[in-house]
Amino acid sequence: MTDTAVPVTTRKDWTSDQEVRWCPGCGDYSILAAVQMLLPDLGVRRENTVFVSGIGCAARFPYYMSTYGMHSIHGRAPAVATGLAVTRPDLDVWVVTGDGDALSIGGNHLIHALRRNVNITILLFNNQIYGLTKGQYSPTSEQGKVTKSTPFGSLETPFNPISLALGAEATFVARTHDMDRKHMQETFRRAHDHRGAAFVEIYQNCNVFNDGAFERITGRDVRAEELIPLVHGEPIRFGTEGQHGVVVDPDGRVRVAEVAQVGEQALLVHDEQREDPGLAFQLSRLARGPYEPTPIGVFRAVQRPEYGDAMSRQLLDAAEKRGPGDLEALLHSGGTWTVES
Amino acid sequence: MSSTATEPQRHQTVELDRVVIRFAGDSGDGMQLTGTQFTATSSLFGNDTATLPDFPAEIRAPAGTLAGVSAFQVHISDHDILTPGDAPSVLVAMNPAALKANLGAVSSGGTLIVNADGFDERALEKAGYPSNPLTDGSLAGYRVYEVPMTSLTLEVGKEAGVKPRDAERSKNFFALGLVCWLYSRPTEPTLTWMSERFASSPLVLDANTRAFKAGYHFGETAELFEANYQVRPARLEPGVYTNITGNNALAWGLIAAAHQAGLPLFLGSYPITPASDILHELSKQKHFGVRTLQAEDEIAGIGAAIGAAFGGALGVTTTSGPGIDLKSESIGLAVSLELPLVVIDIQRGGPSTGLPTKTEQSDLLHAMYGRHGESPVPIVAARTPSHCFEAAIEAVRIAVTYRTPVFLLSDGYLANGSEPWRLPDVASIPDIDPGFATAPEVGAADDGENRHSGDFQPYRRDEVTLARPWALPGTPGLEHRIGGLEKEDVTGDVSYDPVNHERMVHLRAAKVAGIASSVPPVEVDDALGPGGSPVLLLGWGSTYGAIGAAVRRVRARGLDVAHAHLMHLNPFPPNLGEVLRSYMDVLVPECNLGQLSKLVRAEYLVDARSMTKVQGQPFRAAEIEKAVLALLGIDPEAATSSSPQEDVAS
Numbered sequence: 001m002t003d004t005a006v007p008v009t010t011r012k013d014w015t016s017d018q019e020v021r022w023c024p025g026c027g028d029y030s031i032l033a034a035v036q037m038l039l040p041d042l043g044v045r046r047e048n049t050v051f052v053s054g055i056g057c058a059a060r061f062p063y064y065m066s067t068y069g070m071h072s073i074h075g076r077a078p079a080v081a082t083g084l085a086v087t088r089p090d091l092d093v094w095v096v097t098g099d100g101d102a103l104s105i106g107g108n109h110l111i112h113a114l115r116r117n118v119n120i121t122i123l124l125f126n127n128q129i130y131g132l133t134k135g136q137y138s139p140t141s142e143q144g145k146v147t148k149s150t151p152f153g154s155l156e157t158p159f160n161p162i163s164l165a166l167g168a169e170a171t172f173v174a175r176t177h178d179m180d181r182k183h184m185q186e187t188f189r190r191a192h193d194h195r196g197a198a199f200v201e202i203y204q205n206c207n208v209f210n211d212g213a214f215e216r217i218t219g220r221d222v223r224a225e226e227l228i229p230l231v232h233g234e235p236i237r238f239g240t241e242g243q244h245g246v247v248v249d250p251d252g253r254v255r256v257a258e259v260a261q262v263g264e265q266a267l268l269v270h271d272e273q274r275e276d277p278g279l280a281f282q283l284s285r286l287a288r289g290p291y292e293p294t295p296i297g298v299f300r301a302v303q304r305p306e307y308g309d310a311m312s313r314q315l316l317d318a319a320e321k322r323g324p325g326d327l328e329a330l331l332h333s334g335g336t337w338t339v340e341s
Numbered sequence: 342m343s344s345t346a347t348e349p350q351r352h353q354t355v356e357l358d359r360v361v362i363r364f365a366g367d368s369g370d371g372m373q374l375t376g377t378q379f380t381a382t383s384s385l386f387g388n389d390t391a392t393l394p395d396f397p398a399e400i401r402a403p404a405g406t407l408a409g410v411s412a413f414q415v416h417i418s419d420h421d422i423l424t425p426g427d428a429p430s431v432l433v434a435m436n437p438a439a440l441k442a443n444l445g446a447v448s449s450g451g452t453l454i455v456n457a458d459g460f461d462e463r464a465l466e467k468a469g470y471p472s473n474p475l476t477d478g479s480l481a482g483y484r485v486y487e488v489p490m491t492s493l494t495l496e497v498g499k500e501a502g503v504k505p506r507d508a509e510r511s512k513n514f515f516a517l518g519l520v521c522w523l524y525s526r527p528t529e530p531t532l533t534w535m536s537e538r539f540a541s542s543p544l545v546l547d548a549n550t551r552a553f554k555a556g557y558h559f560g561e562t563a564e565l566f567e568a569n570y571q572v573r574p575a576r577l578e579p580g581v582y583t584n585i586t587g588n589n590a591l592a593w594g595l596i597a598a599a600h601q602a603g604l605p606l607f608l609g610s611y612p613i614t615p616a617s618d619i620l621h622e623l624s625k626q627k628h629f630g631v632r633t634l635q636a637e638d639e640i641a642g643i644g645a646a647i648g649a650a651f652g653g654a655l656g657v658t659t660t661s662g663p664g665i666d667l668k669s670e671s672i673g674l675a676v677s678l679e680l681p682l683v684v685i686d687i688q689r690g691g692p693s694t695g696l697p698t699k700t701e702q703s704d705l706l707h708a709m710y711g712r713h714g715e716s717p718v719p720i721v722a723a724r725t726p727s728h729c730f731e732a733a734i735e736a737v738r739i740a741v742t743y744r745t746p747v748f749l750l751s752d753g754y755l756a757n758g759s760e761p762w763r764l765p766d767v768a769s770i771p772d773i774d775p776g777f778a779t780a781p782e783v784g785a786a787d788d789g790e791n792r793h794s795g796d797f798q799p800y801r802r803d804e805v806t807l808a809r810p811w812a813l814p815g816t817p818g819l820e821h822r823i824g825g826l827e828k829e830d831v832t833g834d835v836s837y838d839p840v841n842h843e844r845m846v847h848l849r850a851a852k853v854a855g856i857a858s859s860v861p862p863v864e865v866d867d868a869l870g871p872g873g874s875p876v877l878l879l880g881w882g883s884t885y886g887a888i889g890a891a892v893r894r895v896r897a898r899g900l901d902v903a904h905a906h907l908m909h910l911n912p913f914p915p916n917l918g919e920v921l922r923s924y925m926d927v928l929v930p931e932c933n934l935g936q937l938s939k940l941v942r943a944e945y946l947v948d949a950r951s952m953t954k955v956q957g958q959p960f961r962a963a964e965i966e967k968a969v970l971a972l973l974g975i976d977p978e979a980a981t982s983s984s985p986q987e988d989v990a991s
Binding site for chain 2: 016018045046047048049050052055062063065066067068069070071072073076079080081082083084085086087088090091108109111112311314315317318319321322323324325327328330331332334335336337338339340341
């Protein structure tokens with residue numbers, strides 16, 4: 001079969017005929033638009049693209065894409081996607097999930113998909129709340145959060161999704177937010193192009209149950225001062241005038257500093273390819289929550305054998321060594337005897 | 342080697358038509374290995390065999406205690422047999438605990454071969470014997486052979502240059518050698534097997550070989566035994582045979598079915614007793630293109646299998662009871678997605694962790710009803726270890742043809758038990774057609790490259806099977822979304838319409854019910870023709886052997902009884918109601934509290950009687966025979982004394 005050129009498509013071609021049913025003003029709309037507008041640029045085919053989701057507001061995503069898709073059950077999308085990706089290495093498999101889906105009920109599947117380095121692209125819509133069930137706290141809600149299920153405030157320490165992914169041996173870890181389409185698209189493109197499991201946390205506003213959760217860092221007027229862009233090979237620096245930066249103290253602590261005080265040479269140069277995830281982990285802890293300067297962009301992007309490829313190689317090696325499977329030989333493999341007539 | 346194989350001169354050799362031997366020792370004593378090898382030798386020799394491994398859930402329970410006793414029962418015969426035997430006529434006991442735990446099962450007047458070295462004061466105390474049974478006269482009703490197995494093994498171990506502590510570990514081979522002599526087994530198969538199995542450590546091989554030969558020679562020369570025995574090869578149907586366990590037959594059946602369907606096999610599984618051996622076996626068969634994923638948990642195992650099925654693989658998940666609980670939500674998803682999926686449940690004693698290494702048939706109602714919503718799932722059950730092969734192929738046929746998850750029920754007894762299996766002709770294994778949906782023609786309704794999805798109807802059903810199309814990612818023009826939300830009939834779009842929901846519920850039920858038209862009628866074994874005998878025994882799954890043996894025993898008394906055995910539990914074979922209604926009495930023996938009997942009573946309004954056993958052990962033929970006699974109005978107590986031998990030839 002000749003490899004015909006990938007057809008030229010537009011956003012419309014990636015949009016299904018289903019009416020989008022998120023609440024008006026939901027951050028999910030901008031993420032959907034970013035993905036639908038990005039896909040025509042990725043050089044991929046609609047029929048080779050699959051979106052898999054679990055349960056939650058974000059999980060309705062596949063219905064709105066004109067690709068193959070599966071809206072599975074709560075928390076299990078990484079497991080479903082693993083089975084699909086390892087048996088069909090020719091496909092682009094995306095997982096769309098939320099903070100409850102990925103980090104609460106499905107936490108186990110998420111960490112194991114990352115550890116195995118299955119070739120899937122995971123978009124985690126983090127709105128720090130349960131939206132579909134109408135407003136209970138989530139595993140990323142801040143301590144003290146008052147919700148329907150925590151009228152006296154949540155007692156729990158939240159997960160830091162980036163720290164969690166790094167701790168789970170992820171090879172690609174990034175963060176973006178729903179207010180910046182360009183940054184989202186650049187991050188999604190990188191995640192898509194990564195061979196292996198790619199994890200993207202997206203700060204996403206739930207305007208009904210947790211409105212403004214990220215406003216203090218993603219609002220247009222505060223962004224320059226509150227978001228720390230991570231760019232591979234460049235000093236980590238932010239602020240309207242680039243006056244802030246990130247340094248590593250002699251005791252190993254990573255902190256925000258004033259460039260005027262420490263000097264440009266002292267700034268930490270971001271290296272997303274560092275084998276040791278320690279520094280990336282420290283960067284993920286730079287902000288205690290989305291109310292102080294917070295890094296966005298790619299924290300880590302390293303190469304490690306992809307799980308499905310490695311599995312396929314074992315099959316090929318076995319077939320080479322033993323010859324292709326022969327049913328007759330299999331049935332005789334346990335020692336046989338003949339009963340004569 | 343040749344000297345050991347020579348018939349001993351001094352001993353008389355007695356012909357037996359069958360013998361049931363139980364090897365028992367500590368769970369670290371290697372009794373499973375000993376039993377398995379004795380079985381293999383006997384099978385190769387040409388006997389019919391059936392086995393019942395019985396071991397504790399703990400890997401090494403405290404040595405010398407009753408809890409730590411591991412046993413392996415094997416039935417060898419010169420005719421075709423159906424069960425591992427009701428009562429062993431020979432018990433090999435390596436220590437007092439093994440004797441105490443198993444003595445009750447031994448037939449009266451049976452033979453006890455005991456490791457006399459194991460009966461020291463401490464061991465007797467651990468087993469709870471107030472006095473030594475070898476000397477206190479309590480074993481007077483048995484033929485007891487005391488053999489100093491440990492010291493004799495240590496002796497030959499010393500010659501091999503093995504440390505005493507290690508040498509003692511070969512004593513199971515001494516026992517194996519002794520029993521091989523006692524039953525005139527050829528030694529070559531065991532010696533060959535040992536040389537392969539222990540090839541990597543010559544010292545262990547040497548010690549084990551010496552112990553095995555020492556056991557054999559001991560029988561020959563010690564003049565302890567008045568006779569040895571011969572069980573001639575069985576007159577089995579001509580063909581090529583192999584000895585197979587249920588779990589291996591199941592794994593091979595899956596490979597065969599995937600092969601016949603032209604589908605890559607994918608197994609998503611989490612280790613669990615007694616199902617793990619299927620994962621092990623399939624993991625070895627990578628040259629068949631089999632992908633196995635040891636998942637992070639039971640839910641991921643089935644989730645990955647569903648994902649693989651979406652992509653066009655034969656998705657399979659294997660587990661036991663607790664795993665089925667965890668997979669239930671995902672099975673419901675597969676019902677809604679209408680994708681092929683095989684869910685294998687190797688049943689064990691429940692509820693909860695229950696009896697992990699013991700057998701039970703208590704998941705039938707779970708398979709039938711264990712999901713929320715109206716969620717019908719076809720159920721297939723294997724009846725013997727080798728039948729697992731055929732059952733796996735049938736489960737795959739139904740799953741692929743009808744685009745549905747299918748339950749395949751086996752159990753611990755079938756999984757670990759083995760029997761000789763006449764190998765099927767590979768060419769006779771039927772093909773399975775996956776019938777994938779194909780890309781639409783580029784035509785008028787199509788705007789060429791920028792086709793729009795929405796034209797393809799993922800829930801438009803086949804008129805005969807009601808199956809929906811299996812449309813694989815990668816096929817242009819068939820892009821579609823499926824999920825657990827209710828779908829609109831035909832289009833597959835999400836739909837909350839009440840009438841549509843009711844239609845879909847009925848369609849899914851009708852699809853599964855319709856499988857009955859592809860299922861052969863249930864066969865009835867009744868010497869008097871259908872409906873002729875006064876009692877019908879209705880069984881499913883692993884009770885096949887015990888019911889069949891009970892039928893033979895009843896008939897050997899000149900009485901009539903019929904037997905029907907179900908492989909399809911949902912839907913039932915189309916003629917089942919008619920069969921049940923043609924008998925005055927229907928008795929349903931099950932290793933549960935009457936799950937099949939509930940189903941047939943509800944379905945057919947027949948007064949089926951339930952017979953239950955939930956001891957983690959399979960039925961004995963005698964137990965079922967007794968129940969039949971009671972139904973026939975014959976005093977079972979009076980009858981028991983004149984009971985014919987179990988598993989008489991048919």
